Structures are given as structure tokens and as C-alpha cells.
Amino acid sequence: MSQSVVNSEKADVPPQRSAPPTGRRSLQGHPWLTLLTVAVGVMMVALDGTVVAIANPAIQTDLGASPADIQWVTSGYLLALAVFLITAGKIGDRFGHKATFLVGAAGFAATSAAIGFATNIQTVIAFRVLQGLFGALLQPAALGLLRGAFPVEKLNMAIGIWAGVIGASTAAGPIVGGLLVEHVSWQSVFFINVPVGLIALALGLWILRDVRAENAAKSFDIPGIVLLSAAMFMLVWGIIKAPAWGWGDTSTLLFLGGAVVAMVLFALWQGRAKEPLVPLGLFRSVPLSAGTLLMVLMAFAFFGAIFFVTFYLQNVHGMTPVQAGVHLLPMTGMMIVGAPAAGAAIGKVGPRIPIVVGMLLTTVAMYGMSTLDTGSGTGVMSLWFVLMGLGISPVMVGATEVIVGNAPLELAGVAGGLQQAAMQVGGSLGTAVLGAVMAAKVTDVLPGNWAKAGLPPVEGAQAEGLKQAAQLGITPPARPGTPEQVVHGMATAVHDSFVSGMSLAFGVAAVVAFAAAVLALLTKKGETEAGPAVHI
Numbered sequence: 001m002s003q004s005v006v007n008s009e010k011a012d013v014p015p016q017r018s019a020p021p022t023g024r025r026s027l028q029g030h031p032w033l034t035l036l037t038v039a040v041g042v043m044m045v046a047l048d049g050t051v052v053a054i055a056n057p058a059i060q061t062d063l064g065a066s067p068a069d070i071q072w073v074t075s076g077y078l079l080a081l082a083v084f085l086i087t088a089g090k091i092g093d094r095f096g097h098k099a100t101f102l103v104g105a106a107g108f109a110a111t112s113a114a115i116g117f118a119t120n121i122q123t124v125i126a127f128r129v130l131q132g133l134f135g136a137l138l139q140p141a142a143l144g145l146l147r148g149a150f151p152v153e154k155l156n157m158a159i160g161i162w163a164g165v166i167g168a169s170t171a172a173g174p175i176v177g178g179l180l181v182e183h184v185s186w187q188s189v190f191f192i193n194v195p196v197g198l199i200a201l202a203l204g205l206w207i208l209r210d211v212r213a214e215n216a217a218k219s220f221d222i223p224g225i226v227l228l229s230a231a232m233f234m235l236v237w238g239i240i241k242a243p244a245w246g247w248g249d250t251s252t253l254l255f256l257g258g259a260v261v262a263m264v265l266f267a268l269w270q271g272r273a274k275e276p277l278v279p280l281g282l283f284r285s286v287p288l289s290a291g292t293l294l295m296v297l298m299a300f301a302f303f304g305a306i307f308f309v310t311f312y313l314q315n316v317h318g319m320t321p322v323q324a325g326v327h328l329l330p331m332t333g334m335m336i337v338g339a340p341a342a343g344a345a346i347g348k349v350g351p352r353i354p355i356v357v358g359m360l361l362t363t364v365a366m367y368g369m370s371t372l373d374t375g376s377g378t379g380v381m382s383l384w385f386v387l388m389g390l391g392i393s394p395v396m397v398g399a400t401e402v403i404v405g406n407a408p409l410e411l412a413g414v415a416g417g418l419q420q421a422a423m424q425v426g427g428s429l430g431t432a433v434l435g436a437v438m439a440a441k442v443t444d445v446l447p448g449n450w451a452k453a454g455l456p457p458v459e460g461a462q463a464e465g466l467k468q469a470a471q472l473g474i475t476p477p478a479r480p481g482t483p484e485q486v487v488h489g490m491a492t493a494v495h496d497s498f499v500s501g502m503s504l505a506f507g508v509a510a511v512v513a514f515a516a517a518v519l520a521l522l523t524k525k526g527e528t529e530a531g532p533a534v535h536i
Contacts, residue, residue, distance in 0.1 A: 031154070031158065034149040034209070037203040038142035038146060039161070041105050042165065044108055044193050047172065051176050055180075063120060075240050078236065079236055080130070083229050085140060085418075086277065087136075087229065088136040090220070092140055092416075094220070097145045101138060101141040101142060105134075109200075111130045140414075140415075156347040156397065159397050163393070164339030168335060174325035180192065221270075221273050227266035228263075231259045231266055234256070235255075285407075290519055290522035291398075292403055292422050294402075294519050296426035298362075298399065299424075304431045308506075316374055316495045327385075338392075345394065346398050352524060354398055356517050359395055359513055364391075366388075370502075370506035374492075395520075403422075430509070437508055438501035438502060439471050442470050442498060445497050446466070449496045452493070453492055454489060473494065475495070
């Protein structure tokens with residue numbers, strides 16, 4: 001695809017190719033039914049991102065897996081998802097977003113079933129990687145289908161509802177996972193995807209209309225795919241392993257440096273390729289580039305900080321996974337309500353003001369959570385969770401609209417993949433960086449808190465084990481017969497150290513959120529038409 005196409009005026013953007021009229025026209029391609037269909041599909045992917053974390057301990061026990069194996073159950077899925085997203089978007093642009101969505105839904109359901117029937121950890125890991133690949137097909141295709149089904153004036157509302165489904169599914173993961181693992185089995189966490197996937201597949205065959213641009217690229221940029229995949233793999237894997245290896249470790253630097261080299265080679269190749277995977281002219285749009293970076297910063301602050309909340313609720317306050325999930329409902333509820341409302345507001349005033357306000361609310365929420373201590377009650381926690389949900393909603397919707405809306409129709413899938421890849425990278429980077437910040441703080445204050453509690457010093461392997469446990473807010477088990485006063489002192493020292501680290505991490509997240517609010521001033525409404533929609 002030539003650069004001239006990327007920079008063409010909106011009047012030159014060709015209409016999407018749609019299915020010929022049939023007797024089902026009243027339903028096929030219907031915008032709101034299209035939204036329902038893609039929402040069911042992406043719900044599986046979003047739910048799976050958090051629900052499996054609850055099942056990991058049961059998987060480890062049942063299959064006799066090592067800690068490294070269990071890490072791959074999560075990391076293998078996230079790596080496959082992050083590496084394949086942009087390429088998956090290109091596949092949708094080339095072969096049609098309907099077909100891509102259907103393959104993704106069917107594959108996600110099938111691999112989920114295979115994991116449920118697995119009898120060893122190696123099989124679980126292998127199918128988790130495949131599950132990530134099929135999940136990557138679903139998400140950009142969903143955005144491409146929405147882009148083709150809705151007119152510009154209603155696209156924001158659709159993206160708002162879509163974002164609300166993702167937010168609600170992500171937050172519901174710990175509750176759903178806790179209930180299923182506690183009352184059924186860890187296999188049920190995966191089996192639940194089968195009926196959901198079949199519903200998405202049936203609705204897709206019945207409702208979805210094929211969406212693709214007439215002048216979409218007819219060939220694949222294989223060198224570009226290889227270089228981009230290598231860059232994304234090395235980047236995400238380096239980020240995932242950095243907390244364990246150390247940020248200054250040779251292995252970490254090799255992976256992160258290799259990612260930079262591969263990305264530079266990718267950019268050079270894209271300038272020469274006849275039909276590039278990601279035309280560089282796409283980034284001549286300042287709003288699109290700003291929206292992509294904004295998505296990275298938002299995910300860094302949000303997913304990186306929220307990672308600690310579950311440990312805070314469960315290990316410091318002693319809640320079960322289900323109870324922790326219930327305490328997060330104020331944030332979930334605000335995301336469900338706030339995302340569609342944000343879509344409506346963005347449709348009236350554009351994305352800039354709602355995104356700036358949203359990131360400022362997020363900044364306040366992050367700062368507020370940095371003030372939490374071991375005795376903070378449900379009321380004060382709920383206040384910050386509500387502000388977080390209200391703040392994140394317009395950013396999720398607005399940044400997505402800025403990225404997808406400012407890309408030509410023939411690159412809608414690539415833009416959708418770019419949006420999701422930015423979120424994956426930002427979330428992984430936030431979790432790793434804020435985790436390192438928190439670990440350093442806990443290591444620094446733990447000895448003082450331990451001595452302050454009147455406890456004898458620990459050394460060697462015991463000291464290292466204590467440090468690792470404290471970074472998660474876990475009090476090491478006391479020996480039988482240990483006085484209650486000593487047990488209480490151990491818990492106080494560990495929890496105070498954990499909260500100190502969490503407070504610093506939230507403080508850093510607040511700074512990042514404020515930087516995102518400033519960056520949001522560069523965003524503006526998408527300038528390319530989505531094409532005619534039917535049956536609004």
C-alpha cells in the first residue's frame with residue numbers, strides 16, 4: 001500500500017465491501033447487534049486475562065507444576081497475544097474482519113476446551129499460547145467490525161459500550177475465577193469459554209456483515225511481520241523477566257536492546273516495503289501517535305497499579321479472592337456506567353476534554369490510593385475505586401477512537417491491533433516497573449520495621465524468603481507455639497513494609513497519569529469516515 005493512500009483525504013477513502021442484499025438484511029450488519037456479537041467475543045479474552053490468575057495455584061497443585069511452569073501459563077498467553085495483535089489486524093484487513101472474528105472465536109473456544117482436558121502442564125502451556133494467538137485475532141477484528149458498522153457520530157457510543165464490557169470482564173475475573181475454582185474445579189475456568197465462544201460464533205455467522213476496504217493490501221509483508229514479532233517478543237519477555245533477572249542484568253539488557261534493534265530494522269524496512277505491514281505514514285497523524293502513546297501510559301498506570309490492589313486486599317486485609325473482587329465492584333460499576341457515557345460525551349465535544357478530565361481523575365485516584373494504610377476501611381477504598389473507574393472510562397474510549405478513527409478504513413484492523421498492542425505493552429511495563437519500585441522500597445524499609453516490632457534479625461536464605469513474601473504482603477508462617485505477640489509483630493512489620501512499597505508505586509503511577517493528561521491535549525476526533533452503516 002503506498003504512502004499516498006495513507007495520507008489521502010477522507011473523500012478518497014473507498015467504501016467498505018459489504019455483503020449483497022439478502023432477506024436477512026434487517027439483521028445482518030445491524031450496528032447494535034454487531035456490537036452485541038463482538039462484545040460476547042472480546043468478553044472471553046478480557047475475562048481470561050484475570051480469571052486464570054486465580055486458578056494458577058490449583059493448576060500447580062493438581063498437575064505438579066514448578067513455579068516456572070506456572071509463570072508460563074500466564075506469560076505464554078500474554079506473549080502470544082502481544083506479539084500477534086498487529087499482524088492479526090492486518091489479517092482482518094486482508095481477508096475481512098468477519099472471517100477473522102469467526103476463526104478467533106472458534107479457536108479460542110477450542111483451545112479453552114483442550115486446556116480443560118489437559119493432563120500435564122506442558123499441554124496447558126502449549127494450548128495457552130494457541131489461545132493467545134486466537135485471542136489476538138478477535139480484538140482488532142472487533143474494532144474493525146464496529147468501525148464498519150457504525151457511522152462516525154455513533155461510533156464513540158459503540159466503542160464506549162465495548163470498552164465497558166472489557167472493563168467489566170477484566171474486573172469480574174477474580175470473582176468468577178474464585179467461585180469456579182472454589183466450588184467446581186480449575187478446569188471449569190476454561191470450560192466456561194466453550195459455550196460463550198459458541199454463542200459468539202453463532203451470532204457472528206447470523207449477524208455480522210463482512211467489512212473490508214476495496215484497496216486493502218493483497219499481500220503480506222513477511223519480513224515486516226518477522227521483525228515486528230521479534231521486537232514485540234523481546235520487549236514483552238524482557239519486561240516480564242526483568243523483576244526476576246534484575247533491570248541491569250545482562251539478559252534483561254540483551255532482550256530490551258534486541259527489541260530496540262529489531263524495531264529500528266522494522267521501521268527502516270517499512271519505508272522500503274511495497275505493501276508495508278504498518279505504513280509509516282500512519283504516524284504522520286499527530287493525534288493517532290499521541291493516542292497510541294496515551295494508551296501505553298494509561299495502561300502503565302492503571303494495570304501496573306491495580307496489580308497491587310489484589311494483594312493488598314487479600315494479604316493485608318485477609319480477604320478471599322471473591323471478597324476482593326466484590327470490593328472492586330465500585331470501580332467495575334463505574335467503568336460499566338462510565339464507558340457508554342464517555343462515548344456519548346466524546347461524540348458531542350470530541351475526545352480531548354473527556355480524556356484530559358479522565359486522566360486527571362485517574363491521577364487523583366492514584367494519589368488517593370497512595371495514602372491507604374493497613375487500617376483503611378471499605379469507604380475510603382471505595383471512594384478511590386469509584387474515581388478510578390470514572391477516570392479510566394473516557395480514556396479507554398477516547399484513546400481507542402483517536403487511534404482507530406484517525407486511520408484509513410483499509411488499515412482499521414492494523415489500527416485496532418496497534419491499540420491493543422499499546423495496552424498490552426503498557427500494562428506489562430507498568431506491572432514490571434512499578435513492581436521493581438515497590439520491591440526496592442519494601443527491601444529498604446523491612447529491616448527497620450522488623451526491628452521496630454522487637455523481632456530478632458533474620459539472615460541468609462531466611463531473610464531472602466522474608467523479603468520475597470513481604471513484597472506480596474504475605475506474613476511468613478510462624479512456628480508452632482510462637483507467642484501471639486510475636487506473630488502480631490511479624491504481621492505488622494510485613495504489612496507496613498508492603499503498604500510503604502505500594503504507596504510509592506501508586507505515587508509513581510499518579511505522576512505517569514498526570515503526564516498522560518498533558519499528552520491528551522494533542523488528541524482530536526478521528527478524521528476518516530467509517531463508511532455507511534445500515535439500520536441504525
